[in-house]
Amino acid sequence: MRRQRRMPAVVLSLFLCVLTVAGCASIPMESQPKAIPQRNAGQPTQEIPEPELGLDPLTVVRNFVRNSAQPANDHAASRAYLSGRMRESWKPDPSLRVVKEEFSTVYAPESEQPDDPNERVVALRAVEVGRLAPDRSFIAGLEEYRKPVRVRRQPDGEWRIVDPPDSIVITESDFNDAYFQVPVYFFAPDSTALVSDLRYVVARPQSGLPSRVVDLLLSGPSDGLAGAVRNPLGDSAALDSNVTTGNDGALVVPLTGLGDEAVQERELMAAQVVRSLQHVTTSRVKLLSDGTPLVPGQAEWRPSDLPAYDTLSSPNAELPGLMTVNGRVRSLGSGSPIDGPAGSGALDVVSAAQAINGHQLAVVESIGDEVRLRIGDYGAPGQLVDLSGSRMTRPTWKPPVSKDDKSTEVWTVVDGEQVTRVQQDADGQWVTVPVNASELTDAGWISALRLSRDGSRAALVAGGKLVVASVVRTASGATLRAPRVLQEDRLSSVVDVDWIDHDTLVATTSSERVPVARVSVDGFQFDQYNTSNLTPPMRAVTAAPGRPIVVADSSGLWTAAEVGAVWVPHSHTSADAEPFYPG
Incomplete structure (x- = not known):
């Protein structure tokens, strides 16, 4: 089940909060981008009990892994299963391997066992689902994990590990308990659309969570989003002292190193x-910035005090969405054909996409033996773009720079390989520009592509798998960078994908076992939707912030608001309909 982001139940006093934040600094798994004076002052010492007596080598290794769920004091709970000398010298790498719940500890074959009867080699075997990178982002990746672990009988007769794994190994459920998922926020490169960057911090003690989150934010975007977002806080921002709770109950974040930025830029920092x-x-x-309010005239903030930055990446509630039915575009709200050639039947529409503000429409139309792309204002004929092929993925719009502007960019994939963006030039003409998708060369046939509504990422269906990549824009063009396959073992026959919000996707498959699933953008969280009333294989899906999910199966359109909800027929269902919300 998808893990809910937990909220601290109480606010501790200033004294306890300072002690807690100080104590957290001893955990090397935390991002510590800036040195804070007296960070370790008053650090409490946590006593870790010795393992129970008489454990066999297999149990010693298994308990070593299980105790990785306790990261306190440099994983002291795991170190208890190491030999005395190794407890001091073991330095695991800063990443953390997350494995499936069922892992095994078995004796290695006799040919691999030492001659010394007081030593045994235990084979630790697991299926790795991903790793927690040094920047505290989760990187999905399915692979076998095998590690020989040497165990030696100590002078007191107890078995202890003398050759431990190079990395911390932790099961999914233990990771879910020990680490807290939190989005830290940056901005789209050319607009004020917020972009969330999922990261993970040590969950306990809860009172130290704000400090750990601020540390992550100040460390900048994760490697996967590097180059795809803008960071108003910049590289020189740091904490002037510890994050604390004031006598009035306000959380004090004392920043420094921000320079002489304009008020508008400081407002983005506050956001x-x-x-x-x-x-x-x-x-x-x-x-605070060097002891004075970060934004002049406003020292304290709540989320409700911020401008509505999400309006740029959320469709207006007055736009009900559209669907293609038998070559025409119709309204999802009324079922009626839309105005203009796309709704009248003058065009043989294969697929379409409405801009997020509703003002524009991109249409893939069938003309003879090929398909062509047409882009223009909503209800107008539009321009036939100089782009053709035997197949094109449903178009997807880059969001506009501001709420009242029109979008100037559409993406599609031609014949499963050619990722193309179509831009509007200075004369208002739509021209094609290839996208650098070299990192996707081995991904397979691309059958779907959806830009996130903030424009920073792309979700793709490639070779039947769900893939997410960042969109890096430079003066020379756009690049799909750091592609990652999500939930590869559960989602092996994906047919369509869309964005529920900043950091959550919904995917449909041709599988009867998992026809519809919700997946976090980093691939760690996975939830299967109810299968009631659906008739696989699925054909299409659409989603948007605050909207019900709409899917198309072999019988028509179905909607559901929550993962566990029973699917109900859409009020304007049709066997050939394919739905889409703006974006």
């Missing part, structure tokens, strides 16, 4: 901090 903290505190946030 980054306040939105990143909203999942871990209900307190007011007092933002």
Whole structure:
């Protein structure tokens, strides 16, 4: 089940919070981008009990893995299963391997066992589902994990590990308990659309969560989003002192190193901090820059004090969505054909996409033995773009720079290989520009592509798998970078995908076992939708913030608001309909 982001239940006093934040600094798994004076002052010492007596080598290795769920004091709970000397010298790499729940510890073959009867080699075997990178982002990746672990009988007769794994190994459920998922926020490169970057911090103690989240934010975007987002806080931002709770209950975030930025830029910085903290505190946030309010005239903030940055990446509630039915575009709200050639039947529409503000429409139409792309204002004929092929993925729009602007960019994939963006030039003409998708060369046939509604990422269906990549834009063009396959073992026959929100996808498959699933953008969280009333294989899906999911199966359209809800027929269902919300 999808893990809910937990909220601290109480606000501790200033004294306890300072002690807790200080104690957290001893955990090397935390991002510590800036040195804070006296960070370790008053650090409490946590006593870790010795393992129970008489454990056999297999149990010693198994308990070593299980105790990785306790990261406190440099994983002292796991170190208890190492030999005395190794307890001091073991330095696991900064990443963390997350494995499936069922892992095995078995004796290695006799040919691999030492001659010394006081030593045994235990084979640790697991299926790795991903790793927690040094930047605290989860990187999905399915592979076998095998590690020989040497165990030696100590002078007191107890077995202890003398050759431990190079990395911390932790099961999915233990990781879910020990680490807290939190989005930290940046901005789209050319607009004020917020972009969330999922990261993970040590969950306990809860009172230290705000400090750990601020540390992550100040460390900048994760490697997977590098180059795809803008960071108003910049590289020089740091904490002037510890994050604390004031006598009035406000959370004090004392920043330094911000320079002489304009008020508008400082307001974006405030949004980054306040939105990143909203999942871990209900307190007011007092933002300071070198001892004075970060934004002149407003020292304290709540999320409700921020401008509605999400309006750029969320369709207007007055836009009900559209669907293609038998070569025409119709309204999802009324079922009626839309105005213009796309709805009248003048065009043989294969697929279409409405801009997020509703003002424009991109249409893939069938002309003879090929398909062509047509782009223009909603209800107008539009321009026939110089782009053709035997197949094109449903178009997807880059969001506009501001709410009242029109979008100037559409993406599609031609014949499963050629990722193409179509841009509007200075004369208003739509021209094609290839996208650098070299990192996707081995991914397979691309049958679907959806830009996130903030424009920073792309979700693709490639070779029947769900793939997410960042969109890096430079003066020379756009590149799909750092592609990652999500939930490869559960989603092996994906047919369509869409964005529920900043960091969540919904995918449909041709499988009867998992026809519809919700997946976090990093691939760690996975939830299967109810299968009641659906008739696989699925054909299409659409989603948007605050909207019900609409899917198309072999019989028509179905909607559901929640993962566990029973699918109900759409009010304007049709056997050939394919739905799409703006974006």
